Amino acid sequence: MSMRQRPLSSALHRLLFGGGTLLLCSPLLALAADNAPQDAATAASSTPASPENASADKAKLLGNVTVTAQSRSQEMQSVPIPLQIITAKQVQTLAATDISKMDIFVPGLVVSADQPTQPSYELRGIGGSGFGAGTESAVGVYVDGVYAARTGGALLAFNDIARIEVLKGPQGTLFGRNSAGGAISIITNEPSDKFEATGTLRYGNYGERYGNALVNIPLNQDMALRVSVLDNQSDGWVKDAASGKHYGGNDDWGTRAVYRWNITPDTRVLLAWDHEQLKQAPHPAFGLIPPSSYMQLPAPLNSMTIPPYPANPATYLDPLHSPLYNDAVGAAETRRFDGATLTVDHTFSWGSFTSTTAWRNFDTFNLGDYDGTNNYNIYLDTANIEHNNSWYQEFKLSGNTDLIDWVTGTSFYLEKSHQTSQVDVNTNSVTTLILNNFASQVGWPLVDGLIPTMPQLASLLGDPWSEQVRNSQTITSYATYGDVIWHLSDKLNLTTGVRFTLDQKQYSWFIPPRYAPQLDATLAALPPSGNPIFDSLVLPEFEQNLxxxxxxxxxxxxxxxxxxxxxxxxxxxxxxxxxxxxVMAYGSVTRGYQAGGFNFQQVGGTYAPEHVTNYEGGVKTVFPDQHLLFNVTGYYYTYDNLQGLSLQPAPAGTNGVPEYVISTSDQHAHGLEVELQWIPFDNLQLGLNGAYIDSTYTHYISTDNKNLSGQPTGTPSFSGAANLSYTVPDVFNGSLVYNAAYGFRGKTRCNADSGFQGTCQVSPNFPVGTSQQSVDMRLDWNAPGDHWGVGIFVSNLLDKRYVTGVDNTAAPLGSAYANITPPRTWGVELRAKL
Known part of the structure; x- marks a missing residue:
């Protein structure tokens, strides 16, 4: 649908102020993932669009400002914002099933997805690992312009996507909700007027079995239906050494259906439905405590063996070369996601109107081992159980004249969520906690003396014990925004934009008494001990929340x-x-915001809203004759009250375990980003991206009361990626395409709290927080017209393995575990297209 250019009324001139930013999408960048050499040559030498057409498109480039399928075509180098595009072709080349499988190839982006129902996103060092009710990420994830409610429903498997736009820096003016640190915009394909049917099958090591299928059916000249399905299965890359259970596998199934109806030449309706079902083992927790170090308690608990307390990092096992022992009862990670989106847009003589109505619902369950052993005497598992329902409504108007391109809108967001944070132990591990607490206060000799005088302890063993925090939250958010690009001259543009937001939250906490019915029956029948030490010090611990x-x-x-x-x-x-x-140069000043909220495991706990101010300048250049693109961006930001999830130690003198709580910090950073794309000749395409950042705390007292002001935040200084694509034509009447990608992420910049948080070196026996690298390669043969093809691919070619962190939740039990990255994977692929 096209728009005729007419002058805006004076009323609209007064109403619409704002800035039109957005997406840089260079044809050369797209070409770096396109295997058709004739297209590459054409795009590299194409002339820019006329100023009149370019100005008409600028305000419609952003994913959530797009009102027609055609407006997804982006002007080369025309938008003053740093952005990296991930095309559908790049996703296929890397055999990536979600964005966490390729984040190392996007410098500055970190997506931690050991637990896909509790992922974290970080851009330019800003993000946070919050999950569930009460926590929100500073990096917003959007699917076709609709905010993905919570991280629990944000990391979905790729299903018929057109591209992913990674926008760096605050994107609140147009994207709005929770994009103070940046935005990840996932854009899917819409039904077209041409029949299409495609399918892909993959088979790989560790039992990988993946398939997707798509059919696009034009129902008549005004209607079309597009349906896609995917199924991703694998056995897993590690087995429990005792039980034989597989971990690290996939069990994910999803479908997407989109219906398009052109009611009139100027009115279009899109109705989309998304469904996903995830069911797999939880993340593997590799224990660090050698079983040979376990010691047997004296009578009457001589049936119990426990690790020494406190744990000695000098004796830790290397998790990269040690077996897995996990014994969580009912261990699983599951999610059911459903979503519907209704989009209606209409073109007037003066501009366009778009209405977006969206509903999202997901239920997640994640229960995993947190002691990293199969020792019943230090048993500890945690579960995160969520139910989330959200509604979103947005109305937008957009248009253009010779003077300005403009967009304005208003939105409403309603979310209702419920979360249960659960910790499961047993009376054996409770006994271990109590004894270790005694040991930390008065030493083992007293404990050795106490145990023989308390035979009643032995009668309390062997029973399950569970504790919970139940939270509910209702969020209501209203926003209105305006965005205008002022064409001050043929060469000079001024963009001004603003968003007004009102966030309202209602939150509740409920902590029920600990649940241990078998223990309660034992306690009810327990005869008087006559032992004042047992009665006054030990027995009360078994009768209350621990x-x-x-x-x-x-x-x-x-x-x-x-x-x-x-x-x-x-x-x-x-x-x-x-x-x-x-050749374009730009400078910008942007403010970002995220609402305050509530600490989900601390009754009545609140935290302040986030505010970020970002100063940015850059140069974007294209040299058509040389088929070369070069962009450079520099920035500086200050961040107040950045919200993050941190492990907080249990108070001294208590028998509890550390808890994850929301903490806030003030930070600032400066950085530089460089992008280079080059097509030296038709069949060879090269790309290089690099990022530097220096991020430090300006004020932060850690959860264990360390003053980290002036210290690094942990964000690596350097990250980078390089890619190469080479096409050999006329091979068996088709083309042979070789792709290679290299990603690098520097070492973690440690601070005084990194050891307890497990993000830096904690033991001399293995490294934590080191630099990381990955090499992915692929070789494809494509038939003419891409009607079918075969390929072989490998991820993590060099089989680089890393310890990504140590979890000290079970420290009071004398235990700890580590997370490690998967090994090399490879597979073969068959593709068909009608």
Whole structure:
């Protein structure tokens, strides 16, 4: 649908102020993932669009400002914002099933997805590992312009996507919700007027079995239906040494259906349905405590063997070369996701109107081992159980004149979520906690003396014990925004934009008494001991909450509720100057915001809203004759109250375990990003991306009371990626294509809290927080017209393995575990297209 250019009324001139940013999508960058050499040559030498057409398209480039399928075609180097495009071809080349499988090839992006229902996103060092009710990420994930409610429903398998746009820096003016640190915009394909049917099958090591299929059916000249399905299965790359259970596998199935109806030449309706079902083992927890170090307790607990307390990092096992022992009862990670989106757009003589209505629902369950052993005497598992339902409504208007391109809109967001944080132990591990607490206070000799005088302890063993925190949250968010690109001259543009936001949250906490019915029956029948030490020091510990206690979490058995609201104005100003049609320089100042909230494991706990100010400048260049693109961006930001999830130690003198709580910090950073794409000749395409950042705390007191002000935040200084694609034509009446990709991420910059958080070196026996690299390669043969093809691919070719972190949740039990990266994977692929 096209728009006729007419002058705006004076009323609209007064109403619409804002800045039109957005997507850089270079044809050369797209070509770096395209295997058709004739297209590469054509695009590299194409002339820029006329100024009139370019200006008409600028305000419609952003994913959530797009109103027609045609407006997804982006002007080369025309938008003053740093952005990396991931094309559908690149996703296929890397055999990536979600964005976490390729984040190392996007410098500055980190997607941690050991637990896909609890992922974390980070851009330019900003993100946070929050999950569930009460936590939100500073990097917003959007699917066709609709915010993905919570991280629990954000990391979905790729299903018929057109491209992914990774926008760096605050994107609040147009994207809005929770994009203070950046935005990841996933754009899917819409039904077309041409019949299409495609399918892909993959088979690889570790039992990998993957398939997807797509059919696009034009129903008549005004209607079309597009349906896609995928199924991703694998056995897993590690087995439990005792039980033989597989971990690290996939069991993910999804479908997507989109219906398009052109009601009139100027009115279009899109109705999309998404469904996903995930069911797999939880993340493997590799224990670090050697079983040979376990010691046997004296009578009457001589049936118990426990690790020495406190744990000695000098004796830790190397998790990269040690067996897996996990014994969590009911261990699983599951998710059911459903979503529907209705889009209606209409073209008027003066512009376009778009209405987007979206509903999202997901249920997740994630229960895994947190002691890293199969020792019943230190048993500890945790579960995160979520239910989330959200509605989103947005109305947008957009248009253009010779003077300005504009977009304005208003949105409403409603979310209702429920979360249960559960910790499961047993009376053996409770006994271990109590004895270790005694040991930490008065030493083992007293414990050795106590045990023989307390035979009643032996009668309390062998029973399960569970504690919970139950949270509910209702979020209501209203926003209105305006965005205008002012064409001050043929070469100079000024972008001004602003978003007004009102966030309202209502939150509740409920901590029930610990659940241990078998133990309670034993306690009820327990005869008087006559032992004052047992009666006054030990027995009360078995009769009350041990983990979520009034001292650490809040009142037991009492429903507590709070509500609050936050208002914000997020402006953006950008000035860009085109020295030539192929050389542009720009500078911008942008504010970002994320609402405050509530600490989900601490009754009544609140945290302040985030605010970021980002200063940025860059140059974008294209040299058509040389088939070369070169961009460079420099930035500096200050961040107040960045929200993150940190492990907090249990208070001294208690028998509890550390808890993950939301903490806030102030940070600042400066950085530089470089992008180079080059096509030296038709069949060879090269790419290089690099990022440097220096990120430090300006003010932060850690959860264990360390002052980290002036210290690094942990973000690596350097990251980079390189890619190569070479096509050999006329091979068996088709083409042979070789692709290689290299990704690098520098070592973690450690601070005084890194050891307890497990992100840096904790033991001399293995490295943590080292630099990482990955090499992926692929060789394809494509038939003419890409009607069918075969390929072989390998991920992590060099089989580089890394310890990504150590979890100290079970430290009071004398244990700890590590997370490690998967090994090399490879596979073969068959593709067909009608």
């Amino acid at each position: 983990i979520f206690t009034p001292e650490t979490a809040g009142p037991i058995g009492v429903l507590t509720q709070k509500r609050d609201n936050w208002r914000n104005v997020s402006p953006r100003v950008v000035l860009d100057y085109h020295f030539t049609p192929n």
